[in-house]
Amino acid sequence: MQGLLDGNRTALATLLAAASLLLAACSSSQNDSGRQVVTLDFTAADAPDASGWEAGFADYSPEQEEIMEFASGHEPLPGKLSGEGHGLMVGATNRSDDVFMYWTGPVQGLAPETSYEARFRVEFATDSPAGCAGIGGAPGESVWVKTGMTTRQPEPVLVEEHWRMNIDKGNQSAGGKDAIIIGNVANEGSGCNVGERVWELKTVESDGAFILNTDSDGVAWVTVGTDSGFEGRTELFYTRIVATLEPR
Structure with a gap:
């Protein structure tokens, strides 16, 4: 009997731990009006919110892949931010003149078949300088941060010998439906020369509302990425994302 009780306790503990991990991976709060706030934090070394997230790249040809120097991973923050946690790192050398690099992951628990207005706040580490000239465009101002939510899982697809996104993210300085x-x-801290760059945390927020229409499952994919006109290397570490959703 004692063995059976011990086995039940072990099974219950395992179930509770798994449930806690699942809830943490989709941090969300809701009030009486149906407003939901999804908070994702990637700073812990074992951040549950990073579970299920994938990095990807688009807007280049298969022949260019070897020279794009793609990199991604859940890694410690660099430079003077060392010791302040981890982030979803993504990097590429923009030899296609148009690279899109991103992270995406699922959010569960939204109301099914509901139209939301979503607003976003994204924090990330960057060493790209402001006010500097660059090949094709500025290394800071010509690398645009984009985010959105879709019921379709974002991924690159081969279209006319180029990898393109299967969602409408727009192109470079223009956004899209998704x-x-x-x-x-x-x-603000980096100089224009490579040796003068320093890593800083930066937070950006959406000005207007983004429209999300959920499906019958109430699952959506959050995507955050950059569309680059700067023909050099960019590396970023995404640390936190907050999406506030109001039913329309």
Whole structure:
């Protein structure tokens, strides 16, 4: 009997731990009006919110892949931010003149078949300088941050010999139906020379509302990424995302 009780306790503890992890991976609050706030924090080394998130790249040809120097991972913050946690790192050298690099992950628990107005706040680490000239465009102001939510899982698809997104994220300085521009990657502490760059945290927010129409499952994919006109290397570490959704 004691063995059976011990086994039940172990099974219950395992179930509770799994439930806690699932809830943490989709941090969300809701009030009586149906307003929901989804808060995602990637700063812990074992951040549950990073579970299920994937990095990706688009707007380049398969022949260019070897020279784009793609990189991604859940990694410690660099430079003077070392010791302040982790972030979803993504990097590329923009030899296609148009690279889109992003992270995306699922959010569960939204009301099914509901139209929401969504507003976003994104925090990330960047060493890209402000007010500097660059090849094709500025290394800071010509790398636009975009975010959105879709019921369709975002991913690259091969279209006319180029990898393109299967969602409408717009192109470079223009947003699309499935992603809007909320800022750029320029920081205030970096100089224009490579040796003068420093890592800083930056927060950008959406000005207008983004419209999300959920499906019968109440699941949506959050995407955050950059559309680049700067023909050089950009690396970012996304640390936190907050999406506030109001039923329409």
